[in-house]
Structure formats: structure tokens, C-alpha cells
Amino acid sequence: MAAAPGKIPRWVDVALIPLVNIALAFLVSGVILWTIDVNPLTALETILFGAFGYDEAIGYTLYYTTNFVFTGLAVAVAFHAGLFNIGGEGQAYIGGLGVGLGILLMDSSLPFLLILPISILLSAAFGAAWAAIPAYLQAYRGSHIVITTIMFNFIASALMVYLMVNVLIQPGSMSPESREFAPQGQLPFMHEVFGWFGLEVTRSPLNLSVVWAAICCVLVWAFIWRTRWGYEIRTVGANETAGVYAGIDPRRVIVLAMCVSGALAGFVGINEVMGVHHRLLLNFTAGYGFTGIAVSLMGRNHPIGIVLASLLFGMLYQGGAELAFEEPKVTRELVVTIQGLVILFSGALAYMMKRPIERAYLRIAGGFQRPAEQEG
Amino acid sequence: MSDPRPRQQDGADRPASEAQSPPAIELRDIDKSFGPVRANKNVCLSVRPGAIHGIIGENGAGKSTLMSILYGFYEADRGEILIGGKQTRIRSSRDAIAAGIGMVHQHFMLVDNMSVVENIMLGAESGAILTSSVAAARAELERLERDYNLDVDPDALAGELPVGQQQRVEILKALYRGAEILILDEPTGVLTPQETEQLFRILDSLRKQGVTIVLITHKLREIMAVTDDVSVMRGGEMIAHRSTAETSKEELAELMVGRKVLLSIDKQAPQAGATVLAVEDLSFVDRAGVPRVDKVSFAVRAGEIVGIAGVSGNGQSELLELLSGIKPITSGGFSLMGERFSAGRSLDPAAMRDLKVAHVPEDRLRSGLVRTFAAEESAILGYHRDPAYTGRIFMDRDAIQQDCARKMADFDVRPQNPNLKTANFSGGNQQKLVLAREISRDPRLLLVGQPTRGVDIGAIEFIHRNIVSMRDAGSAVLLVSVELDEIMSLSDRILVMFEGRIVGEVPAHEANERLLGLMMANAAPERSGVAG
């Protein structure tokens, strides 16, 4: 018999605790900045202004956010099935490969309106395929998915290098990059889109894939909470024994969830390859797959939370770069440290503050109820 | 700290107070809230030294909160604790131990891969060098075992002991720390009937040695069997104190639930019809090569309840899992309404459901429900592919919600809120939800495992009535339970399982506790089951 704990309202868990965690991370970062003679408040201002202060900054922030939404959703879907997908990085990489290969084949013959849906399908299919192998190994052979997905990141990376260096490199080019896609193989930038409506916006890498990310949030929400596949995924994730009792085959659920997860991670390829670089290249994933884990944890595996967490990390990436730009004492390593502290406090130590905050809440809430009797 | 307040709502009968010695425990006006929930309201309790004092109440009545306050897990918002007549402030379990209070938790807190001696010393080592303290601890342990008739091998690994012995280790742990007051929280929940009997003998001998015992339970039979005094809690309040000799099961049940409760079931003679389930030489061998179900044969006909009695762990769970399609058949098989299932034909739970086999699983939290789901989602578990609930892509939320609300109304699930998280319902209401889900589809065969484990007394009555009415409506019912009372009052025929085999059959009207107990232990040495 668990003693009935006091009711903690949801907002404490989903809003207050993450905010306290971020505040703590900034506090520690502030101390570090202070020790190297950088005014933490000025630094914070630089980060905020650099991330949201003008249209170009917002464009960059949202561009990063787009990647984090994809990888965050990917981690969340796997998590609902009780799986820790560490392989978002590799799945994104291979998803991008799918996009790139497709566009390189299609861009001379097909119009944009055909290339776009095919590319989305290709990124999903490649990402899903890359996730399906560890999923199969977990479901039918018992290899732990954390290990295999990590391994698959390395394999993806090696595969990409091989393909880029030996096969896809533009002849005569120094860097291992493919040729640039023809215009119908490029996703329009948002500043171009705004331009069509006569709005002038400074250029940034933000492209139409941000819209796709928003659509994916809705689709993932509906998939997880409104379809029976989502129901089965959640059942197996929360209680596998109950899943078996209910006639759900956990092995199939594992493969399904990982395929959806890999497909979502693969969409990073749409943003990076089709949207920004317009060519296939190395290392475009830049760790977004790993950051997706923190995003998902922080966003409590819910699309709304993931959007907010992605915004936070987008802000940290863009604002952090601005900070390094403006403040010579702040090296890029220090920016990574600040990002790391946020991940540490809101991911790894997410529950460190849970008990104290809940206790404080109960004391305050209890105080409101019986103010006269509140005492030792 | 605070003056004794006038008692506002104390209708409790106070036990005759002993003039000569102060009470071992006296609680005065204990009050504890968790946010808006007031778990204990002005609770008063007085426990005589050297007595076994039962505290009884339904789940959520506040018993565990009260004991947690006494053992220092929580601090009361208000009120006083007196131990041996001395006002004592207990802010941690360390304070409680210092005050001579020991606690045996419902779930044991033993380190499985340590020996009994090591477990007993754990947290009470006298220094950094272990060898000398081990020797001292062993001597003390042997003395305690002798004095209190608690026989445990000091060198056995805790994890390898049967549950009943693990519990003894917990009791020894408390005594080793100098406990003179022992709190036992639902101690019999995990024990076989034999182990329960032994525990009661141990408690009796502890009482003779002057140990004061507080026994928390919701089982009336136990209260009547061992306690000297009993206090009843309901809704966070202490509503009555009785001397056990002067009360009855019926009175206590009524006090607990707040209304009259029928403890026995009136049922008609069975109208058994055609055979629904015929099991022939059914066997299941687990991965380790141990036969869990061993050539079992029996039949269940429409309109009868067949009960399977046995000490937990003798193959009953596996039998249910075989029949519901969760586990694969190793050899033999069964026919269900003429359709044959055997080792070659693999089946799955979904297919069994399509054949109108309903299954109330033994452990509802482990397999029957998903704690994190809304009740309405748990209420379709296993039936979630039914076109009534789901379209081609999206599930029909309105239909699911209405369906759940209807089930809740029919089965008196409280609170009647389909959106509430499953984990937030009490054990009895969770079980009613499972029962509602499985029964409401008019199954041909109903497989029921431990239908009332951890369920409040008021809900037990309800659940039993529903199982009987399923029988009367023509379903074949196979009931597995370790509660002999339950088996005897519900079943029309009783089978006894031992080590995977069926060792006997008794018509219900010839069954009694002694006969069944003998059959269950028949070929067995005492306490075999659990370690199996």
C-alpha cells in the first residue's frame, strides 16, 4: 500500500521543474562566465538577443529548432515503446543520404512538386531502414538497442564517408561533397517564401522543412495518442507483460516504433540536405541526433514539450554562437559547456529537483489551505 | 509543543486503560495532510504493552500513513507520540529504532545476495572491520532465534529463502536493533496458509516474551485469530477501538466499510450444461526444463465454477496463461467448445479473445492494466482492435469513453471518471475495472486468477456476486485463488494443484479448510511451493 501522496498539479512537473532546472544550469554557467571576467547578465542578453533579437537570428534559431524537433520526436516515439533510441544521429545521416541520392537522380527530370514528396518518403524510408536493423536485433535476437543504435551511428558515419569520398564526390572537387542540386531539388528558404508574399526578411537557413516539422508534431501526437498502433506502442512501453496479455506482440511493436522513430530522425536530412546545403556532404547531422535525446527528455516525450525544448536548444545553439562571436573570451568550447550544463540539469539530473520542489509546493499549497495552523 | 486540543469528532470507544503501566504507544490527535488530501484526521491510538494490537481498515483508510508517521517516514502535521509514556519526537527511522520501534514492511528490504547474518547487520555494523562484528552478530542472532523460536539458517543467502523465512529475517532484523515494539504491515499478503499459521505462532511467542506488536491488515480472519485489541480506521479517521474477544467479523466489516457487508455468498445449485473446456494431458515446461504444468486433465462445463486451490507457485499461474494463449503448450492440449489446441497449434491471446475466452489475470497491475493509462484506455486493453473502438486509423475516443463510463456505472467503479489515471484508483476499483472489461462481453469461458487479492472487503462481496452471476448466465468459470475461503465459497467443484499436477478433486459441499490444506500440502514437505 503506497501512502497516498499529496496531489501535485501537472504544471509543477511539466513547467516549473524544467524551468528551475534551466535556471540552475544558467546559474552554474553564470559562475563559470564570471570567473573568466565575462558579465553573465551581458552574456545572457547576448544569447537572447542573438537568438531572438532580429529576423535573421530568429531564422537561425528556428532552423536549429527544426532539427531538434525531428530528432526529439524520434527519441520520444521510441521512448513510448520503452526503447532508448541513441541512433538518431545515424538515422538522420542515412535519411539525408536517401534524400541526397534521390534528388541527385531526379533533379534533372522531375519537377519540384514531385521531388518534394518523394524526398520526404526517401528520408523516412532510409531513416526507418537504418533503425529497423537494431530494432530487429532487439526484438528477435535480444541485442540491447542502446548498444546497437550507438554502433549503427558509427556504421552510418563510415558508410557516408566511403560513399562521399569514393562514389558521390563531385569530380575535381576538393571536399567530399556531391554536386549542387538543381533548383527544383532545393527546398525554398523561408526568406524566399516570405518574398513571394512581398515580405522582405533577411536570409537565413530556415526553410520550408520547419512547416513539415510542425506537421510532424501533430502527426506524432495523433499517432501516439489517437491510433491503435500508438496505443499498442504505449502499452508495450509502459507494461510489456500487459501488452502480451492483451495479445500485442512486443516484437512487432518494437520494430514499428523504431521504424517511425528512424523515419522522424531521417527528416533532418530534408532540412539539412534539401533545405540548407543543397548538396550531399559529410557531418551535416552535427550531433542533432544526440541533442534530440535531451530534447525529448526535457519535453517529457510530448510534442508540445519537444517544441519548447527544441526552441530552447535552438536558442542555445544560435545564441551561443553569437556569444562566441561577440565575446572573444567565450570560446566555442565554453558555449558547448553551457549547452552541456543545460542538458545535464534538464536531462540527466531532471529529477534531482523534483522532490524539493514538490515538497516546497506542498508546504506553500498547504499553507494556503490552513494558514492558521501552518507551523512545525 | 502544542497543547492537547479538544477533540472535535471523537466518537471512538476508548479501550479500558491500564492503570499500572503506561501504554507502549500512545498517539494523540495525529493529523497529516498531503496537499489537499487529509490522510490522517485527529487520530488517537493507545496500544497496551505486550499485546498484539490489530489495525484494520480498507485500502486508503490511512493505516499506512499512520504507521509511516510512527516509524519516521513522515512527520505529522500535528499531534503527539508517546512511547512508553514518554513524549517522543520521531523524525526519521533512526529515531524510531532508537525508541525501540521495529518495522516489517510488506515488501521485504533484504539484499538477496547477502547471507542472513549480513542482512541483519546491515546498517548496524559496529565498526569498519567486519569480521569481529560478524562474530558478535552471529552470537546475538543465535540468541534471538533461541529466545523467540525463530529458526533461520544464518548462512543462507536471503534471496534463496522461502518468503516466510525472509519475513522471519525481517523480524530478526528489527529485534537485533533492539525493538520492543514491532509493526507489521500486511504481513500475510505474500504468505501461504501454512506460512501464515507459522507467523501467527511466532507472533504469539513474541508476545509472551513481552514484545508489543502492531498488526496492520485488511483481513478480518487474521484479526480474529491473533489480536488482543483491534482499532478500525476509515477515511483517515480512527473510528472504533474494540477488544477482539468482544467483537465479531461482521461488526468489524461493518465498521470498516461503513455499511452492512455480506461475508458469505448465497448462491443456487449449479445448472451445469455442455462441456466448454476439456483439458487433456496439458503440459508446460519452462526454459529451465522444469515442468510447471504436468499432464493436467480436467473439464469445465457451462454454468459451473471450477476452483483450483493450491499453494501459490504450483502451476496455477502457468495453467491460466496456457489457457489464455499467453504461454505456448509444450505437450497435450485442450479443446474449447470443440476446437482443439495443442503443442503444434500456436495461439495468441487475441485469438483466444475472439473465441470469447475472458481472462482476469492474477496480477492485475503486472498484466491486467497499464498504470499510466487513463482508465478508459485500460478498460479496452486486449479489445483495442475491436471495430467498436477503432476505425481504420484513428481510435474512436467518444465510443471508448462512453463504453468506459457505462462499465464504471455497471460495476460501481469509483471515482466514476474515465479520464483518471489507472494508478489513481484503489485496488478494488482497479479490479472491478478489469472484471467489467472481461465480463461485459459475455464470455463462454471466464478465467479468473486471484480476483480479490489486495481488494477491499466491500469490493470483494461485489466481485464475488458478479462471478456467480456469470456462472448463472451460463459461462464456464475457472477460478484460481490462494484464498481458501474464496475457493470454498465460490466453487462448485474444487481441484487441488501441487507441483504442476492435479492431486485431487472435491465437490464444494464436502470441502473444508483442513481437508484442502492437507491436500495442498499432501505429498509436500512443509513450505515447498515458493522456491519451487
Add this chain to the structure above:
Amino acid sequence: MIRTFTAAAAALLLSTSVASAAEIDPAVVFDMGGKFDKSFNEGVFNGVEKFKKETGISYREFEVTNETQREQALRRMAQRGADPVVGVGFAQAPAIEKVAKEFPDTRFAIIDAVVDLPNVRSVVFKEHEGSFLVGMIAALKSESGKVGFVGGMDIPLIRKFACGYEQGAKHVNGSAEVLQNMTGTTPAAWNDPTRGSELAKSQFGRGVDVVYAAAGGTGIGVYQTAKDSGKLAIGVDSNQNHLQPGTMLTSMLKRVDVAAYNAFKDANDGNWSAGIQVLGLAEDGVGWALDENNKDLISADIMAAVEAASADIVAGKLSVHDYMSDNSCTY
């Protein structure tokens, strides 16, 4: 409204910079390796530091951490009025191309790649020529007739080093064996001294007695192992002879520091020129290092042979095949 805001912000930031009218306001964008990579970026860093020391003119800098930041950083430099802006490494070429078009009045320089625009100076090196010379030295010095090559990340540029090295070795000893290993296929290969050490050991085990490392930080492990095993090693990019004096046979020099320094200096002196600068032996853009640390290792015979080959290459009498001209090492 947004534009006004941006303009105001830019004006605000400009006013805080101390650039006076007479001086240039140079900037450098380092690539992902970081400015202390003991190799390429650090070479550039040394060049611009030298400029700063000589002229007292400070420069803006940024180290990119992902693909997208290259363009962002270059554009931000140009927006802030920096001129000239130096981009380090071939990976910045597409970004320079884009940004240079947006800011036709800003002067850009790119090292190790070609961007064909009127306001861009492209500096590339003939690494194969320098590698050819150190390959000769290696083969001349080798007693076993087996020389080794440890590359960093497996990319065409590094194969270009390897190919030149192989040609040099075979030039002096037609039967010389050249063992080649790449450290890895990810950027981590640029900074994995442990793996470098393992590869060097394995090559030594197969009879190699001179090893050339073109592998950034990974080379440190190679040099250490050569010292420990009593073998010889050849450094790369900057003069690394001092790292393990006595066992560093020589270093293949690639004067990125000079390229960066010149870009700033030419702009400051009014001598700026756009267009492609191909720096080979003739232009002193590549070469080999001879200093106190290795002078005892280089005999007069070796010196003479290398000097002769160098002269022939400069004169066009000896041509070294460039791997990247056809992505193959057939010569």
C-alpha cells in the same frame, strides 16, 4: 520595421568596434578543427598572430562548430564591416562563394580551395610536390626499402599527400614499398594519437623504418612511437621537427601561415589581388624543413638529390602527378 531594427543593431555594434579609417579590419573564420589543432588551423592562427604582432592591428575571429555556421560566420563578419575575411579550409568554399556574392565590396580569401569570384583570393597548395620531396628523403634514408604513410581522415586531399609521397619514394628507389594507412573515416581521425601510434607500430612491425604522418593531431602519436621504436618520422603542414628532435627526419611544409599572413598584409599594404594563387615549390608554398633538430639526419647526398629534384620540379622537367586531378594515383 525589422530592417530598421537590424540596421540599428548593426550600427550600435559597429560603433563599439575600434576600427579607425586608416587601418583594415581583418577577420578569420577557423574551421571545425579549431584554431589549436596543431596543424592546419593553427598554421593560419600563427600567420594572423604574426600579422597582429607586427602591425598591432587586431582581427576578428570565429571557430565554427557545424556546417551551417560557416556561412553564418562569414556573413556576420562581412556585415560587421570586416575586410578582408579569410576562410580556412576547402570546406568553406561553398560558403565563401555565397557570401562573397552578397558582399561584392568585401575582400575574401580562401585557403585550400578555389572560389572563382572577382573579390576572392583563392590560395591552394601543391602538397603533392612537397610530399614528393619528403618521399624521396624517406626512401633515401630507409634501410629496409619500406616506408610508411599514416593519413588522417580518408579524403582526397590526404590521398594527394600519399600519392606524392609514394611517387617520391619510387623516384629514388623503384622497388621501394610504401605502406599506407588512414586513421579513420570521421573527423575524429584528425585527433586520435592512440590510433596513430598503433598504426605506426604495425607499420614498423612490417619492416617500415620511416613513416610520414599527414594526420593533424594524430601525428603526435606517430612521432612518439617512432621515437620509442628508434625509427624515423616525417611531420606535416608546419615544421614539426622540434616535437621529437633526433627522430624527426623532416617535415613537409605547407605554408598556410604565409597564405593567411599575406592576405592580411597585402590588404593592409594596398597590394591586394584577387584570383587563384597556386603555391608549389616554385612559390615557396610547400617545401621541407631543415633545422637544428634534423640536420644530423640529412646527409649531403640526400640534400643534393632532393635539391636537384626540387629544381627539376620548379623547372618543369619533373612532373608530379596530382591525385585530385583525376582522383586516382596512377602516374
